[in-house]
Amino acid sequence: GEDVEQSLFLSVREGDSSVINCTYTDSSSTYLYWYKQEPGAGLQLLTYIFSNMDMKQDQRLTVLLNKKDKHLSLRIADTQTGDSAIYFCAESMNTGGFKTIFGAGTRLFVKA
Amino acid sequence: NAGVTQTPKFQVLKTGQSMTLQCAQDMNHEYMSWYRQDPGMGLRLIHYSVGAGITDQGEVPNGYNVSRSTTEDFPLRLLSAAPSQTSVYFCASSSGTGGVGYGYTFGSGTRLTVV
Numbered sequence: 001g002e003d004v005e006q007s008l009f010l011s012v013r014e015g016d017s018s019v020i021n022c023t024y025t026d027s028s029s030t031y032l033y034w035y036k037q038e039p040g041a042g043l044q045l046l047t048y049i050f051s052n053m054d055m056k057q058d059q060r061l062t063v064l065l066n067k068k069d070k071h072l073s074l075r076i077a078d079t080q081t082g083d084s085a086i087y088f089c090a091e092s093m094n095t096g097g098f099k100t101i102f103g104a105g106t107r108l109f110v111k112a
Numbered sequence: 113n114a115g116v117t118q119t120p121k122f123q124v125l126k127t128g129q130s131m132t133l134q135c136a137q138d139m140n141h142e143y144m145s146w147y148r149q150d151p152g153m154g155l156r157l158i159h160y161s162v163g164a165g166i167t168d169q170g171e172v173p174n175g176y177n178v179s180r181s182t183t184e185d186f187p188l189r190l191l192s193a194a195p196s197q198t199s200v201y202f203c204a205s206s207s208g209t210g211g212v213g214y215g216y217t218f219g220s221g222t223r224l225t226v227v
Contacts (some may be wrong), residue, residue: 004154008152031214031215033215033217035218040219040220040221040223041115041220042202042204042218042219042221043155043202043204043216043218044218045215045216045217048214050217087154088154099157099160099170100157100216102144102147102151102154102155102156103154104152104154105154
């Protein structure tokens with residue numbers, strides 16, 4: 001069945017790069033996403049990548065997609081304390097274009 | 113432009129009580145969904161709608177009902193609350209072409225405790 005897996009925790013020092021990894025199982029995924037959740041808030045869409053792309057860059061964020069290995073990563077350059085949050089990977093199925101499966105989230109700790 | 117508005121933000125129910133979680137969006141989005149978030153489990157889809165008058169079940173629909181009489185509103189009803197329904201509930205909407213391609217806009221959530 002469909003599944004999205006992420007490691008639960010990541011700790012980095014302020015100014016370093018963070019890399020959050022995700023694996024997914026459904027080869028028919030059309031879009032893959034990264035969402036950010038701050039304490040007490042809903043999820044905020046950070047970026048998305050279409051499944052026929054390998055990389056997408058948006059300011060400090062770089063998304064890499066390895067479709068052969070079903071591996072998605074999010075790199076945050078120059079990580080700041082304000083980046084501390086939970087980051088969710090998600091995939092959108094090509095089943096009427098609607099079903100989206102989320103991972104359990106990676107909690108990023110940024111140490112000053 | 114308020115985005116996705118959920119009410120209430122917090123609720124405590126007794127086992128067996130019923131209630132409705134409200135969700136409204138002002139972005140004219142066709143697609144709306146309800147998710148629940150439990151520790152270590154990510155978000156699980158309860159019900160979704162691809163337009164007014166059309167709803168369907170997600171992964172964990174048991175114990176919940178939905179309706180979509182207007183584009184703007186997508187309420188979630190708990191029929192007879194159980195402690196297993198203690199969770200944080202998120203409503204989300206999307207206007208993505210061909211589905212949720214461009215991602216969801218989420219509400220701020222409703223934290224529900226069933227005692």
